[in-house]
Amino acid sequence: MWAIAQVEFKKKIQDKGLWFWTFILPVIFIVGFVAIFSGQEGVEYTEIVTQIIPGYTVMFTFFIMISIVIAFVKDRENGMVARVASTPLPIKHFFMGKWIPFMILVLLQIAVLLLFGVLVYDLPLGDPAALIIISLMQAFIATSWGMAMAVLVKTENMGIALTQVIAMGGALLGGLWMPVEIMPDLLQKISRFVPQYWGLEGYKEIILNDGTIIDIWQHTLILFACGAAGILIALLGYKRYLKQSRS
Amino acid sequence: MIKIDHVSKTYDAAQALTDINLEIAEGTCFGLVGPNGAGKSTLMKILAGIILDFDGDMFFNGHGVSNERMFIKKQIGYIPQDICLEETLTARDNLLLFGHLYGLSGKKLHERIEAVLEQIGLTNRSKDVVLSFSGGMKRRLNIGCALLHEPAVIIMDEPTVGIDPQSRNSIFTIIKQLKAAGSTIIYSSHYMEEVEQLCDSVGLIDKGRVVEGGQMQELLERHGKPSLFISGDAIGPKSLEPLTAMKKGDGYLVNSEDPMATLEQLIASLRSQDIKPKRLELYYPRLEDIFFTLTGTQLRDV
Numbered sequence: 001m002w003a004i005a006q007v008e009f010k011k012k013i014q015d016k017g018l019w020f021w022t023f024i025l026p027v028i029f030i031v032g033f034v035a036i037f038s039g040q041e042g043v044e045y046t047e048i049v050t051q052i053i054p055g056y057t058v059m060f061t062f063f064i065m066i067s068i069v070i071a072f073v074k075d076r077e078n079g080m081v082a083r084v085a086s087t088p089l090p091i092k093h094f095f096m097g098k099w100i101p102f103m104i105l106v107l108l109q110i111a112v113l114l115l116f117g118v119l120v121y122d123l124p125l126g127d128p129a130a131l132i133i134i135s136l137m138q139a140f141i142a143t144s145w146g147m148a149m150a151v152l153v154k155t156e157n158m159g160i161a162l163t164q165v166i167a168m169g170g171a172l173l174g175g176l177w178m179p180v181e182i183m184p185d186l187l188q189k190i191s192r193f194v195p196q197y198w199g200l201e202g203y204k205e206i207i208l209n210d211g212t213i214i215d216i217w218q219h220t221l222i223l224f225a226c227g228a229a230g231i232l233i234a235l236l237g238y239k240r241y242l243k244q245s246r247s
Numbered sequence: 248m249i250k251i252d253h254v255s256k257t258y259d260a261a262q263a264l265t266d267i268n269l270e271i272a273e274g275t276c277f278g279l280v281g282p283n284g285a286g287k288s289t290l291m292k293i294l295a296g297i298i299l300d301f302d303g304d305m306f307f308n309g310h311g312v313s314n315e316r317m318f319i320k321k322q323i324g325y326i327p328q329d330i331c332l333e334e335t336l337t338a339r340d341n342l343l344l345f346g347h348l349y350g351l352s353g354k355k356l357h358e359r360i361e362a363v364l365e366q367i368g369l370t371n372r373s374k375d376v377v378l379s380f381s382g383g384m385k386r387r388l389n390i391g392c393a394l395l396h397e398p399a400v401i402i403m404d405e406p407t408v409g410i411d412p413q414s415r416n417s418i419f420t421i422i423k424q425l426k427a428a429g430s431t432i433i434y435s436s437h438y439m440e441e442v443e444q445l446c447d448s449v450g451l452i453d454k455g456r457v458v459e460g461g462q463m464q465e466l467l468e469r470h471g472k473p474s475l476f477i478s479g480d481a482i483g484p485k486s487l488e489p490l491t492a493m494k495k496g497d498g499y500l501v502n503s504e505d506p507m508a509t510l511e512q513l514i515a516s517l518r519s520q521d522i523k524p525k526r527l528e529l530y531y532p533r534l535e536d537i538f539f540t541l542t543g544t545q546l547r548d549v
Contacts, residue, residue, distance in 0.1 A: 082327065086297050086320065086323065
């Protein structure tokens, strides 16, 4: 399992596109949007950075789904899955070995973006334990949904298109681009069914209200449940993925 | 001994393999021969434990695939038809990966990597990324990845497809070394000459069925009665009458139970017609001819 994880991680380090999507583009978005909204009258600077930095952090975690889909589709098409299946490695270890690097990468992404917020915009971080828990859940949901999509889609393009829908649609409805409070009532209700909303609200609770693990239990539970659903779908779809890869 | 026992496989409605029964002796090289789409790769994948949903069973030295899959996988090195490597990584990284997958680690793994690099002739390129390799080098590395754990059985699915003659010879050398070391090799190909050159026994497969099999020499002798090959400007079915001739290449094959007597008869007939052939020789059928006789299909038809 660790051999697979190590190789996957090495490949990710070599992937310049992934570095751009994961770290550079979110930083550009954060810098750009903080600059745009900082000039607005009647809006506090703290409000802006605590909305934009965690908001874009949550949004960009979902872009890992593209990399996961590409990795799985490639492995299926170039016969790597079939070849690994001929070795004594239990196939669940292959699945875990592929997943772990993406989980680490998303956690690293969250850490870098929040640290950028701290260093550049004096973003307060709040309780570290709560921050770690909500970040773990955020990484869990983004990667598990990515794994689910990776085993279900037939082509890379299909995966990329669906990722855009989930990442952008979720960002819009979940209040990542603008505070939920200024959205129409109906959209405010809908936003509660979007995991991005619970991710952002969790971060805001910790950063703005000095929330602890107890204060974010609901957010954590919802994110965990959505992530678990993703893993369940991934495990159910994995059999079909393997069958396609083996024949 | 490897025993393939009544193995059948269907893909949705399509029957890929039908009641395959084969026995492969330990330490021999077995050739699985058939045109593209005959079912060779499907059988190879079943042997390698990749395809799991099939009817029938297989036994490796008495161990059944259905019950002792993991044990058997440790004894097998599978070399797929497609090159399956991590191309952005180095040759050594690829070998490390597969070594770990086969359960090797530490000093033993590093020793085996050095030995395999030497065996496949890539010691000097071990730190280069696979992307920079030629097709032949990739093929050799593809083979090397399956040899790290010193498997007793090596399954090679068309390992020489799409490579230059030099790389092909290099792969043949590796296979001969493996044979000499006592490995059992299962080698699939649609290149008859390769199979004739490398294998001790053979199975001819067409449309998912084994149409003939056995020791290479026995098979050639059983089906390989010599005939006469004749070619030349004025040579045709009419000039060869009353003998029956079959077109082959730029000439004709004349089948006969007694080729020497037929040769005399043919020479006399040609003299009387004042025809001088360009070539007239005894022709010993090759595997390709036997396959054609049995199936009516040329190996490269499909």
